[in-house]
Amino acid sequence: MAKVVILSGAGVSAESGISTFRDSGGLWEEYDVSLICQADSLDKNEDLTLDFYDKRRAELEDKQPNYAHKLLSELKKKYPQDIAIITQNVDNLFEKSGLDSNTEVLHLHGFLTQVRCRNYSCAQTFEIGYQKIESFNEGLCPTCQSKLRPDIIFFGEAAPMYERLSQEFSDCEFFVVIGTSGAVIGVNAMAQFTPNSILNNLEPSESIEASLFNKVLYEKASEAIAEIVEDIETYLGE
DSSP: OOSEEEEEOHHHHHTTTOOOSSSTTOHHHHSOHHHHSBTTHHHHSHHHHHHHHHHHHHHTTTOOOOHHHHHHHHHHHHSTTTEEEEESOOSOHHHHTTOOTTTTOEETTEEEEEEEESOTTTOOEEEOTTSOGGGSGGGBOTTTOOBEEEEEOOBTSOOTHHHHHHHHHTTOSEEEEESOOSSSSOHHHHHHTOSEEEEEESSOOTTOOGGGSSEEEESOHHHHHHHHHHHHHHHTTO
């Protein structure tokens, strides 16, 4: 497993114009999360839920990776075995910056440009790009003809990639948190048990104990990333 684990959140993609959930003016102020992001949302509010994610998927088409995405992608390419890029984001900006979604970046909460069969015995995923679900094979699974759904983890659903996160973290010696509130993933405990750690957020978060990190950078990810990469490369022996 990787020596350096880099966990990113919405703050990394916000600079590229991706709408966030939790920040002021974020998506949760426009939409009722209880209707479109819960485990039963597809059963109770199917049209509203699919429309929400169709709009989010379409939003990605003209968005481009920023400096933070690019430097982290270059770092991963340079140290493929030592660096783990893990993101809570469902956008494809790391992929646009050159990383492979299957082997080089781990999406904990799903991937917006993919859809998944709602039939649990099938559960195949399909890349659909930026189109609406109904535009891809009429919204039906090409394999079993069941309905398709966004390949996103809703609240209350199992998150299988968290096991991969635990595996990567088992050998972690350097933990980096960039652009996340810490409200979903307990970064405090992870920092507490890692000898080297960096926190980079735009501002303090009530969910993160900054004193547990060796270095704290309260600034935009694109402004902090060069220093973060330099520290990582120094640690890895450059």
